[in-house]
Amino acid sequence: MLTCQQLIQGSSIHWKNYIEHHFVLQLAQGTLPIINFQHYLKQDYLYLFHYSRAFGLAVYKADTFAQMNAAQQVVQSILEEIELHISYCKEWGISKEELQQLSESPACIAYTRYVLDCGMHGTLAELYAAIAPCALGYAEVSRMINERQLSPSNNPYQKWIDNYASPGFQHSAAQIGATLEQLCQFITLSQLQKIQEIFTTATRMEVAFWQMGLDLN
Numbered sequence: 001m002l003t004c005q006q007l008i009q010g011s012s013i014h015w016k017n018y019i020e021h022h023f024v025l026q027l028a029q030g031t032l033p034i035i036n037f038q039h040y041l042k043q044d045y046l047y048l049f050h051y052s053r054a055f056g057l058a059v060y061k062a063d064t065f066a067q068m069n070a071a072q073q074v075v076q077s078i079l080e081e082i083e084l085h086i087s088y089c090k091e092w093g094i095s096k097e098e099l100q101q102l103s104e105s106p107a108c109i110a111y112t113r114y115v116l117d118c119g120m121h122g123t124l125a126e127l128y129a130a131i132a133p134c135a136l137g138y139a140e141v142s143r144m145i146n147e148r149q150l151s152p153s154n155n156p157y158q159k160w161i162d163n164y165a166s167p168g169f170q171h172s173a174a175q176i177g178a179t180l181e182q183l184c185q186f187i188t189l190s191q192l193q194k195i196q197e198i199f200t201t202a203t204r205m206e207v208a209f210w211q212m213g214l215d216l217n
C-alpha cells in the first residue's frame with residue numbers, strides 16, 4: 001500500500017472527522033452561515049502565509065535540487081493563490097486592509113506553528129508529514145462533494161469547491177503526496193511511526209480549523 005494511504009488509514013477516525021466535518025457538509029450543501037465562511041476565509045489568509053513559510057523551510061531542508069524545486073514550486077503557487085484569495089475575500093466583503101489587521105486565532109497559531117516546529121526540529125519527511133494532510137484533505141473534500149453530488153445548483157460556495165476540485169489543485173496536491181511517498185521510501189519502522197504521529201496530529205489540527213470556523217473563535 002502507498003504510504004499516504006497507510007497514513008490516512010492510520011489516522012482514520014480523525015481523517016473522517018476532517019473530510020466530513022459539519023463545516024464541510026454545510027458548505028457543500030450551501031447552508032453554512034456567511035459569517036462562519038467569512039471567519040474561515042480571514043483565518044485562512046493567515047494560514048496561507050505560514051503554510052508558505054513551511055515550504056520555504058522545505059526549500060532549506062532539501063537534500064537535492066529536485067526536492068528544492070518541488071518545494072519552491074509550491075511557494076510560487078501559494079504566492080499566486082494568495083492574490084486570488086484576496087480578491088475572493090473582497091467578493092465576500094472582506095477588504096485587504098481587514099486581512100492585514102487580523103488577529104490570529106488559537107487554532108491557526110496551533111496548526112501553523114506546529115507544522116513549522118516539525119520542520120525545524122525534524123527531517124524533511126517529518127515536515128512533509130505535517131504539510132500533507134492540508135493538500136490531500138482538501139483534494140479529497142472537493143472530490144467527495146462532487147462524487148456525492150452534495151452541492152445544489154445555487155450554492156454560494158460553488159467557486160470555493162470548484163477551486164479545490166480543479167485539475168491544477170488536484171495535481172499540486174498529488175505532487176505533495178508524491179514527495180512524501182518518496183521521502184518515506186527508505187525509512188525505518190520507528191521513523192514511520194513518528195511520521196504517522198505527525199500526520200495524525202496535523203489532521204486533528206485541520207479538524208480544529210473547521211471547528212474554529214463554526215465557533216467563530
Ligand SMILES: Cc1ncc(C[n+]2csc(CCO)c2C)c(N)n1
Binds near residue numbers: 077134172
Ligand atoms: C486550513 C487549510 N488547510 C488546507 C488548505 C488547502 N491548501 C492551501 S495551500 C495548499 C497547497 C497547495 O496549493 C493547500 C492544499 C487551506 N486553504 N486551508
